Amino acid sequence: MISSGDLVTRKSYKHDIIFRVKTETGQLLKLMGEHVRLEADAPLDDLEKVTGAEYHRRKSEVDKKEAYSYRLFRQDYRLLKEKREAEAGSGYTKAKETNYFQIPPRILHIDGDPLFLKKCIALYEQLGLQVHGQYLHEKEMPNQVLPLIEKVHPEIVVLTGHDSYSKAKGTVRELESYRHSKYFVEAVRNIRRKYPNFDQLVLFAGACQSHFESIIRAGANFASSPARVNIHAIDPVYVAARVAYTSFMDHINIWEVIRNTVSGEDGLGGIETKGLLRIGMPYTENQTEEENKEET
Template sequence: MKQGELVVRKSYGGDVIFKIAALEGSRAVLKGVDFRLLADSPLADLQPAGGLQPLRQQYSQMKVNESLRELAKFRMWQREKRQTELGGAEPIPHAYFELPGKVLHLDGDPTYLRKSMALYGEFRVPAEGYFVAEPNMAHALYRLLPQVRPDIVVITGHDGILKHIKNRDMNDLSSYKNSHNFVNAIHTARQYERDMDSLTIVAGACQSHFEALLKAGANFASSPARVLIHALDPSCIAIKTAFTSVRETVNIADVIRNTISGFDGVGGVETRGSYRLGLPKLTTQLT
C-alpha cells in the first residue's frame, strides 16, 4: 500500500472507494473519492480497488449524471420561461443578460474544492473558492464576506460522528468531528447578513448535525439521516439557488430530490433565489 493508491475496506464489504491520503505506521488515513468521508483503517483491512465498482459507487455515479441532467434541464426551462415572459412568440426586441447569484465556497478538502469549482464553471456560475481547514472557517468568513460580497455561501469539508465517544449523544455537537466548526462559521456569516434571503447559506458535510446547522442560520444543511453525502451535493444546491429568480423561492423538494444524496443527505427551508435578468444586453461585462 502506498500514498495515493485507491483502496476499499474489506470489513465494510468494499462499499466505498478511498484514496490513501497518508500512511501512519500500520494504519492509513483515507479520503473518499466521491463521498465527503475522512476515515482511518488498519492496512490489513485494505485491498486495492483495482477495477472494482462497488454498488454504492455505481449508484452514486448514476445519481451524479441524473443531477447534472436535471440542472441542465432547469436552465433550458428557465430560458424558455424568460422568452415567454419577455416577448412570448414575438422576438425579444433586446437580448437580455443574466446575473446569477455569486457563490463563495469554503471547503475543507482541496480535491473536492477543485471538483466543485469545475462544476460552477460548467454552469457559468460566478464563484470564488477557498481551501480552508474547518476550524478556521469562521475567521476566514469574517475576512472574505465583505471582500467577496456573495449571494450564496457554501461551508463544507469533512465531518462525521466520532466513534470513540462512549454513550455518544447524537444531539450533542461534541459527538461530531466538525459540526461545531460549521456552526461557528454560520454564526459569523449571519452576523454579516441576518436576512436569509439576502445571503443563502449551504452548510455541512457527511453525517453533520443537520438540526444544529439549521438552528445556527443555514438555509440548506446536511445530514438529516446522518448519512454520507456526495462531494458535489452542496454545489448542486448552490447552482440551483443561483439560477432561481429573486421573484421566486427555491423549490425545496425539487432541489433536494435532485441532489446525489437525496432527502436523507440534505434538507433545508424555504429560500428566495438570487438570479436577476436584465435588459438590454450588456456590451461590457458587469464586475
C-alpha cells in the first residue's frame, strides 16, 4: 500500500525520477521530486515503491553531482578572491599585506518546498552567505513577496519551488500549460514594478520545466528552464552565490554561473548582470566585534 510520505517512481516514465508522495486524492496522488524541483500527479496503479537499496544508489549519484558543483564553485570563488586581493593591494606599496573587508549582499530565498529550503539554507551557510529563508506555496508568492522584501531588504531574491509542464494543457509556449510558472511570472512582475533596477535587486525565479522566456520577460535576471528540463534542488543557490561573490565593478559571465550548476545550460539561463559584492579598507579588529554583534 502506497501512502503519503512514501518514496515512489512512475512506471510510465520508466522509473526515471524518485518522488515523495505528498497528498492522496482517491486514485490520483500528488508527487514532489525528491532531488529535483518537479511536481506531478499520477494514478496509484502507475506507482511503484522505491526500495532502500535503490534509493541509496540514486542518492549516491546525486551526491556526486552536488559535490562536483560545489568543487567548481569553490574553484571560481578562489579565483574571484585572488582577483579582489590583487585589486585591493594594487594601490599600496606593501601589496602582500592586503588588509580589506568584504560586504556580500543579503539574500532572500523563498521556496515552495520546506525540505529543499532547509537544504539550500545549509548550503548558503556553508558558502558563508547571509540568507533569510521563507517557505511559501508558489500560489502565495505574488502577494507575499513584496512584504518580505520590505522586511528583509535583500539585494538578491530567489523564488523557487516546484513546477512542471503538461502537454495535455497546451503547447510549451502557453503559460497556462505549466503548474506554477504563472505565479513565478506574477511575483517577478510585482517586484519589478517597485524595484526596476536589475543591478540593485537581482532576481532568480523558476523550478523544473518552468516557462523560462516568460519569467525573463517579467524581469528576472536568471530563470529556469530554457529546455524545459528538471533542475536540481540546489541549483538556485549556486546562481545566487555567484552573484553574491562577484564584485559590483564586474559583469557576471552567464556561462560561468551556469556551469557550476547540476542542471547546466538546458536548465538555467539569464541576462547580463553586475555582481553585488563590495570590498572596503582597512579591516580592523573592531569590525570583527561589530560583525559578531550583528549575527547574534
